[in-house]
Every structure is written in C-alpha cells, then in structure tokens.
Amino acid sequence: MSSTSQAMLNQGLFEEQEIPTQMGNFFIFPSSLSNCPPLGCHQSLKVSNIAAAAASLAADAVPNSAATLTETLLSSATSQKHRHDPASDFGGPQLLSLHRSSANFWAWEEVNECLGSKKIGVDDHLGVPAMKMKRIKARRKVREPRFCFKTMSDVDVLDDGYKWRKYGQKVVKNTQHPRSYYRCTQDNCRVKKRVERLAEDPRMVITTYEGRHVHSPSHDLEDSSQQPNSQLNNFFW
DNA sequence: CGGCTTTGACCAGCGC
DNA sequence: GCGCTGGTCAAAGCCG
Numbered sequence: 001m002s003s004t005s006q007a008m009l010n011q012g013l014f015e016e017q018e019i020p021t022q023m024g025n026f027f028i029f030p031s032s033l034s035n036c037p038p039l040g041c042h043q044s045l046k047v048s049n050i051a052a053a054a055a056s057l058a059a060d061a062v063p064n065s066a067a068t069l070t071e072t073l074l075s076s077a078t079s080q081k082h083r084h085d086p087a088s089d090f091g092g093p094q095l096l097s098l099h100r101s102s103a104n105f106w107a108w109e110e111v112n113e114c115l116g117s118k119k120i121g122v123d124d125h126l127g128v129p130a131m132k133m134k135r136i137k138a139r140r141k142v143r144e145p146r147f148c149f150k151t152m153s154d155v156d157v158l159d160d161g162y163k164w165r166k167y168g169q170k171v172v173k174n175t176q177h178p179r180s181y182y183r184c185t186q187d188n189c190r191v192k193k194r195v196e197r198l199a200e201d202p203r204m205v206i207t208t209y210e211g212r213h214v215h216s217p218s219h220d221l222e223d224s225s226q227q228p229n230s231q232l233n234n235f236f237w
Numbered sequence: 238c239g240g241c242t243t244t245g246a247c248c249a250g251c252g253c
Numbered sequence: 254g255c256g257c258t259g260g261t262c263a264a265a266g267c268c269g
Contacts, residue, residue: 173259
C-alpha cells in the first residue's frame with residue numbers, strides 16, 4: 001500500500017479488510033466517502049468509474065494497482081461530494097467495496113466463497129475447509145483475468161460506460177437471488193460480467209468482470225464528456 | 238425491424 | 254457412468 005493509502009487508512013477513511021491475501025487487498029469505503037447518488041441514475045459517474053476501473057483491473061498486471069485504484073476512487077469520491085445532488089440521495093448509507101484477485105488465479109466460485117466467508121478459521125484456508133480447497137484447486141483452469149467488487153445498491157447493473165447484453169440467468173445453489181450473465185455488445189470484445197446479490201445481504205450487489213475491453217466505453221452515455229472527473233476514465237483507459 | 242430480455246435446453250467439469 | 258452444478262446457447266417474445 002502506498003503512503004497515501006496508508007495515510008488514509010490511518011485516518012480511518014477506509015478500512016482494509018483482513019480477507020484473503022490471495023485475492024489482494026480488500027477495501028471497504030465508508031458511507032462518508034461513498035456519498036454517491038443511486039446507481040444507475042444520471043449522476044452515477046463515480047460508480048461508473050469504479051465499475052470501469054474494476055473492469056480494467058481485471059486484466060491489470062501493475063503491482064499495487066489496488067492501492068492506486070483506491071486512491072483514485074477516494075479522490076473521485078471526494079470530488080463527487082461537492083457536486084452531489086441531495087435530491088437523488090439513496091436514502092441510506094452507501095457502501096462500496098472492491099478487491100482485486102490475482103489474474104488467472106481464482107475462479108469466481110472461490111471469490112464467491114471468500115466474499116461469503118466472514119469467519120476465517122485457523123485450520124481453514126480463507127474459511128474454506130482444506131478438503132474443499134483441494135477440490136477447488138483440482139477444478140481450477142486458466143480463465144480470463146477477473147475482478148469483482150460489491151456495492152450496496154437497489155439496482156443490479158452498474159452503469160460502467162459499456163453496453164452489455166444479458167445472455168443468461170441462473171439460480172445458483174444456496175442463494176435466493178439469480179445470477180445474471182452479461183456480455184459486452186461490442187464486436188470482438190469478449191468481456192463478460194456477472195451480477196448477483198449477496199445471499200447474506202440482498203442489498204449488496206456483487207459484480208464480476210472477466211476479460212478486458214478492446215475498445216473505449218460507449219459514448220452514448222448522457223453526459224460522460226461533461227463530468228469533471230472524466231480524466232479518471234483516461235487514467236484507466 | 239432491430240436490439241434486447243427471458244428462459245428452457247444443452248454442455249462441460251467434477252464428485253461419488 | 255450418473256447426477257449435480259455452473260455457464261452458455263438460442264428460440265421466442267417484448268419493446269421502442
């Protein structure tokens with residue numbers, strides 16, 4: 001973690017969770033810094049940036065990118081606070097967290113389990129029994145790099161600047177909410193994302209990006225060019 | 238009519 | 254080999 005991130009951590013601006021080291025750092029943004037409008041509304045650029053950044057990070061091999069991303073998001077959140085429209089308040093605390101998994105290393109199932117595992121036992125690996133880990137490893141295969149994050153939102157799909165087409169929906173075992181599968185509509189772009197709600201807390205939406213876009217975000221976003229932090233997009237793209 | 242969502246069918250990987 | 258599960262396909266329907 002960079003000195004800036006460490007300083008913010010010291011100030012309690014965000015907390016770094018002691019979740020899975022294999023998955024990289026896991027940051028949770030308190031509501032004070034996630035003071036963003038409801039997801040999906042016209043002013044959701046900050047969340048869009050986060051989602052876009054998440055997609056970018058999926059294939060990012062730059063060391064400490066999680067910390068870099070965090071700093072960027074924090075500065076973004078701070079700048080957004082000044083232009084926040086009270087009329088579009090979410091009506092409750094907003095929480096956004098994200099983490100970066102190692103590219104081609106952890107399958108979604110494992111990420112899911114890690115996210116769901118609150119308790120990390122001494123004898124367990126990320127809260128997953130050794131026997132199960134063995135099975136998981138056996139099933140592991142090379143996949144597109146992926147990156148997932150969760151947001152507290154009443155809408156499922158984040159507006160990340162790209163156009164997505166839903167190609168499937170599945171009710172996964174032991175969950176009440178179906179998982180939706182989306183694919184980037186751009187030709188030759190094989191990026192996918194999965195969206196589902198956390199079983200323990202249906203208010204939390206987990207979005208997983210897989211792959212890397214081979215194009216820029218679509219320009220049909222209402223006012224993306226007018227956003228003050230459009231440079232953030234440039235940072236990531 | 239084109240683009241999108243829905244949804245049942247199908248397939249592959251895995252455990253037993 | 255069989256059953257379970259997650260992921261994908263594709264036909265049908267919806268909507269602007």
